Amino acid sequence: MNIITAGVAMATYLFCVIVAYFLLSTPVDLIFSGFDDADTGAATEYLDVHIASMRTIFQMFFAMMAAVAPAWFIFWIFHREPQWGYNQY
Numbered sequence: 172m173n174i175i176t177a178g179v180a181m182a183t184y185l186f187c188v189i190v191a192y193f194l195l196s197t198p199v200d201l202i203f204s205g206f207d208d209a210d211t212g213a214a215t216e217y218l219d220v221h222i223a224s225m226r227t228i229f230q231m232f233f234a235m236m237a238a239v240a241p242a243w244f245i246f247w248i249f250h251r252e253p254q255w256g257y258n259q260y
Contacts, residue, residue: 177244177248189237
């Protein structure tokens with residue numbers, strides 16, 4: 172694979188991750204808000220703590236998904252295959 176193909180693959184992946192985040196973040200946030208606003212009696216404190224954690228985990232998931240492509244691209248760019256030509260006579 173050449174560098175142009177790898178760069179296009181990285182850009183396409185990042186575009187798909189960003190679009191997926193913008194499409195999924197609002198519905199998932201509405202679901203979390205619905206659980207957070209629910210009157211659950213004794214479990215209200217439990218939900219207050221864990222809904223905030225779930226929102227953070229959701230955002231971290233997409234941040235890590237977006238970080239995979241640039242990390243792979245950087246590792247692939249700096250990857251060098253050994254030159255075996257100098258050992259041949």
